[in-house]
Amino acid sequence: MIFFHSTRNELIKIALKPRSYLGLAAITGLVGIILFALVADGMTVISFVTASFEQTLRFEGKVLNGNLVAFIILQMLIVQIPLLVALVTGDLISGEAAMGTLRMLMTKPITRTQLLISKFLAGGIYTFLIVLWLGVMAVGIGRYLFGPGDLMVLNSDGLVILQEGDIMWRYMCAFCVAFLALFTISSLSICLSCFSDNSIGPIVATMAIILFFTIINALDVPVFDPISPLLFTTHMAAWRSFFEDPVPWQQIKQSSLVLIVHNILFIGISIFTFNRKDITV
């Protein structure tokens, strides 16, 4: 029962903390800007991309439709969303330590593991709401403004055109995998939060780790080949695989597994560390 109350408490704290709305506001603002840009000058951008195919292909119908707009938005924003997630989740333990409320909480009969798990759960729910809001803004508003249509995706293998009736389930699955990737960020930042007594450190450290791993991925140097597939950042964009034809299920399963293992690892380290931590602040 205490665990239920603790999770409820964590959700209330997130809901009533002004910082929590930064993520939602940022998504709204960024999507708004992208949509405005596409409404104003979208066809110019699309023509620039399709120009190279126009000698061999003829495009019929509305290329710049809601589905393509949603895909463009997701591509552009998936880099920024981890920061928005870490901004709230990185503060869940260390912010309490900095405020002194962790000391107050830990004099109550709730166990440290219960408190920690309730924070992971609340962080997960917040992350889910961020992904959901991104989905509503990208797919919902995108389709409302630009209408439905077939989705044209340019992959490394070439151009993939997906039928309108074959798209929505891909978005649903893509959002699930995107949530798993962002929950990994949430877990990492909560884990780092267990090591710190100041609010900003874990947020900065989370972003530094993401940046570091992303650079390792981007370097494309053979020496990093063995570790690159094991880094969670390699699988952050696994959601894109749902927009290939055929869908590479094996690759998605592998990415999901790596992300799940990372989550288990981060949660395990957090429980181990937090249960041994002396609360001196």
Added chain:
Amino acid sequence: MIDSIISIQQLAKKFGSFQAVNDINIQVNRGDVYGFLGPNGAGKSTTMRCMLSLIKPDAGKISLFGLPLSSNRSAILRQVGSLIEKPDFYKYLSAYRNLDLFSRISGAPSSKKEIYQMLDFVGLSGREKDQVSGFSHGMRQRLGIAQTLLHNPDLIVLDEPTTGLDPQGIIDMRHLILRLKNEQNKTIIFSSHNLSEVEIICNRMVIIHQGKSIVEGNVKDLLNEEDQIIRIQTHADSLAKGLNVLSHFPQTNVRTIGSDTIEFNMQKEQIPALNIQLVAAGVPVYSIESKRKLEDYFINLIAS
């Protein structure tokens, strides 16, 4: 029958190379108002934090309500209300919401009515919906007390609860502690670096210094008023005459300090007669100070 509420044996804790507490031994019985006395950095807060499982001790045994803390943490903490150091709350939440959050994880969630009654009890009636960010230190301290008492604990642990309070706030806090003891028979642990505060509030006490419990016992026994250190200041020319008068009274440990002060041990009932005899002998008495042994000891401790 004496009912032991807290038993701490040979408690030790190190932070890096700093030995915060070493060989602390404490026994608190039901209904005690027990004072932790010691200068800043003596180890009072570390001991209290160990008692509440905020800090894991390196060695020693801690039992509360007859149960080992290490294996019965949750069951024990359901019966404990505590306020360690300063009261910290979620500043962006209201007083009511803060109490509601803490109450829900205390093992006995309180109703809205109970929370409002508790806020009224600590003098925060009418401020229930105000954000804590707008509260003064005194108001936060009251809210801290409300948080401590809300789940009706048997044991209350207060770490320097009067720090930062104005004189009226200090008096209110003392009255509250005495009310809790007298009306509800709560066991209260109270830390302070102020001897007179401990003397007013507590029936038992321990002096902690450099991480060790130096003296433990009943406040009345430890602050025995029968045997006092008396210090008389006179004129340098009258010092010998003063020592002569003093020799006719029952006293011990007579010594001179500087050229004009005599210090000795004497029962306090003798002081008026001594004063009369000194004046009658023409010894000018500029001041008579009396100190109890422990007070002197404690002041020296802090001074050192």
